[in-house]
Amino acid sequence: MYDRTYRSTLIQTGSLMERTPRSTNLCALRFFYIQTLKKPWSIADTPYPKKRHRLPTILSQEEVAQLIDAAPTAFYRTVLMTLYATGVRNAELTRLKISDVDSQRMVIHVQGGKGRQDRDVMLSPVLLEELRAHWRRLRRRSSVWLFPGNRWHSGDQPMDTKTPRHACQHAARRAGIKKKVYPHVLRHCFATHLLEAGADLHTIQILLGHHDLKETAIYLHLSQRHLHATASPLDALVLKDRSQQEE
Secondary structure (H helix, E strand, O other): OHHHHHHHHHHHHHHHHOOOOHHHHHHHHHHHHHHHOOOOOOOOOOOOOOOOOOOOOOOOHHHHHHHHHOOOOHHHHHHHHHHHHHOOOHHHHHOOEHHHEEOOOOEEEEOOOHHHOOEEEEOOHHHHHHHHHHHHHOOOOOOOEOOEOOOOOOOOOEOOOHHHHHHHHHHHHHHOOOOOOOHHHHHHHHHHHHHHOOOOHHHHHHHHOOOOHHHHHHHHHOOHHHHHHOOOHHHHOOOOOHHHHHO
16 A cells, blocks of 8 residues: 555656756655655755846836836826835835835835835935825825725725736836836836945845845846946957958
């Protein structure tokens, strides 16, 4: 009976492995050996696949302006401006409360971010005026949420995470931007443009809510100021004029 179950499990595991990523397969085998077979499993003898790291999509400041200007509705415009001005994550944006906007200290409190960590981000004077106009436009003002849900933005629950994604997609299409734009792209733009403006990595790390500076260091690869600060070694070569070589 045990052998039959063992063979059946192996067949099911093999079938699953054909359809799942290699890292998932290894985790399944580890569970099978340790939990089912009660046999030792050596991590040292198991080569896990290397993760492929891709640089995120970045919009120029001109493209961000075009994106915001192309927002099909005033509500979408405010959403896009808030994403770019604060660098908050999509889920953090949807949970912003009215009380999180501190116009006295000119900060926005981001509560319960990734890892359940709270942080403050800057409140742009331009964004503050936009948020006040947004508040005046609402048909029914929520007593809690800065961005209320439902079709008319008058619900007692916050908007869902689909709304900012739709705002990015519609605005990008109207602006003629061919790059794939979603809320996290504006977070990347926030960090990259701050770095290009002279902000230091540690400050950007705090604003983004990153636990490890390595997460923030990726923006060094995206900042034009840092990329252009070092000349290519080709520029130091003394080359013959091509026209002289052809003679």
